[in-house]
Amino acid sequence: MTTTATIGWTDPATGAPASATWRSGSGLAVPKKVIVAGDQMAADVAYRHALDGTALLWRGDFQNARQLLQAMARRIDHKPARTSRAKAVKAAKAPPSPLESFHLHRLAQSQRARTLGMLLIPFETDYTVPLRRAPDVRQACNEAWGRFDAPFVASLRELQGVIGAHEWRRKGVPIAALGAHIHPWYGVFSPIRGEYVQLVKDAPLPAGAGQEAFDIGTGTGVLAAVLAQRGVRHVVATDMDPRALGCARENLERLDLARHIEVVQADLFPAGRAALVVCNPPWLPGKPSSSIEAAVYDPDSRMLKAFLAGLAGHLLPGGEGWLILSDFAEHLGLRSRGQLLQWIASAGLAVVDRIDTRPVHPRASDAADPLHAARAAEMTSLWRLRTN
Numbered sequence: 001m002t003t004t005a006t007i008g009w010t011d012p013a014t015g016a017p018a019s020a021t022w023r024s025g026s027g028l029a030v031p032k033k034v035i036v037a038g039d040q041m042a043a044d045v046a047y048r049h050a051l052d053g054t055a056l057l058w059r060g061d062f063q064n065a066r067q068l069l070q071a072m073a074r075r076i077d078h079k080p081a082r083t084s085r086a087k088a089v090k091a092a093k094a095p096p097s098p099l100e101s102f103h104l105h106r107l108a109q110s111q112r113a114r115t116l117g118m119l120l121i122p123f124e125t126d127y128t129v130p131l132r133r134a135p136d137v138r139q140a141c142n143e144a145w146g147r148f149d150a151p152f153v154a155s156l157r158e159l160q161g162v163i164g165a166h167e168w169r170r171k172g173v174p175i176a177a178l179g180a181h182i183h184p185w186y187g188v189f190s191p192i193r194g195e196y197v198q199l200v201k202d203a204p205l206p207a208g209a210g211q212e213a214f215d216i217g218t219g220t221g222v223l224a225a226v227l228a229q230r231g232v233r234h235v236v237a238t239d240m241d242p243r244a245l246g247c248a249r250e251n252l253e254r255l256d257l258a259r260h261i262e263v264v265q266a267d268l269f270p271a272g273r274a275a276l277v278v279c280n281p282p283w284l285p286g287k288p289s290s291s292i293e294a295a296v297y298d299p300d301s302r303m304l305k306a307f308l309a310g311l312a313g314h315l316l317p318g319g320e321g322w323l324i325l326s327d328f329a330e331h332l333g334l335r336s337r338g339q340l341l342q343w344i345a346s347a348g349l350a351v352v353d354r355i356d357t358r359p360v361h362p363r364a365s366d367a368a369d370p371l372h373a374a375r376a377a378e379m380t381s382l383w384r385l386r387t388n
């Protein structure tokens with residue numbers, strides 16, 4: 001979802017029009033209005049410009065830009081104290097439904113991203129940032145964005161995401177079920193919630209699964225690695241995203257499991273049938289608002305429905321499909337249990353068993369989170385499915 005376009009502004013020294021290539025790895029639209037900003041700009045002024053949709057092309061010190069961005073974020077996150085009248089009005093209103101809270105939460109998140117995305121910095125062709133006290137971000141940018149043969153302008157916040165991803169990739173995420181680290185790449189779904197990986201480690205393997213299994217939408221390769229560690233001799237792991245394919249191959253080499261796992265680019269299933277077919281599709285129906293969200297949101301439950309619809313055609317007799325899915329979408333009212341059961345039944349599948357686990361991520365116990373009720377009730381399940 002990389003956006004490239006031309007971004008234009010007026011040079012404050014000469015009054016002449018200037019332009020550069022605009023680049024956004026997460027699909028941010030090119031800002032229409034841009035002014036040049038520097039160390040003298042106060043946070044309140046910067047924040048007002050950003051709210052109005054005016055982007056700030058930074059020419060000052062890099063570290064000052066970082067601090068300015070933090071100051072802008074504080075202004076967004078600071079909730080003004082309610083007057084007693086406002087409190088009374090709120091108390092008289094019916095509380096929002098979980099679905100309304102969810103939509104409000106997504107809206108607030110996208111407004112926050114748009115506002116903070118208004119602070120822009122320049123890059124040279126080799127990803128050097130030509131600003132005072134700028135760090136060397138060349139490796140992080142090359143990993144996330146690949147080669148790019150022109151100087152360009154991008155948002156500082158996006159660069160911070162790229163730097164964060166580089167650190168995750170370098171350090172890795174500890175996966176208890178594997179007894180090892182997985183190193184996610186930028187834009188690839190990171191298995192930070194280990195409980196679903198544990199489900200795949202503990203579920204009883206169906207007969208014949210020791211020979212071959214498929215891992216559909218492998219991401220970092222984490223579930224394929226668990227299956228290989230459990231003794232499955234040959235796993236075919238698929239994904240559509242070239243970054244996921246590269247990331248999975250690198251992780252499996254690192255874990256010394258590559259000889260057991262074939263990583264292939266495929267739309268869902270590879271050719272043939274297996275005794276075990278595992279899939280962890282994105283858990284929420286909805287349109288992703290950036291490429292980073294694509295592993296979380298599944299537009300119109302496309303991947304989930306297509307996996308279920310195609311599963312019977314890829315299972316050996318007596319084989320099992322393992323669907324990993326959280327019921328968070330059900331608690332929010334985005335999908336019903338009845339709908340899921342109906343998709344399973346109309347695909348000619350029966351539920352053999354469902355193994356549930358509670359997520360342990362910190363937000364599940366954060367009562368101040370507007371989605372707390374849904375998060376606290378959330379269950380992650382491994383559905384064992386067979387053909388009828």
Ligand SMILES: C[S@@+](CC[C@H](N)C(=O)[O-])C[C@H]1O[C@@H](n2cnc3c(N)ncnc32)[C@H](O)[C@@H]1O
Nearest residue numbers: 189217218219239240241267268280281282295
């Ligand atoms: C939620 S992530 C799960 C990744 C990994 N299996 C895990 O459990 O951590 C879903 C993955 O499915 C991939 N994907 C989405 N649509 C796909 C399709 N049609 N065929 C294959 N993979 C797909 C995405 O690129 C992403 O890597």
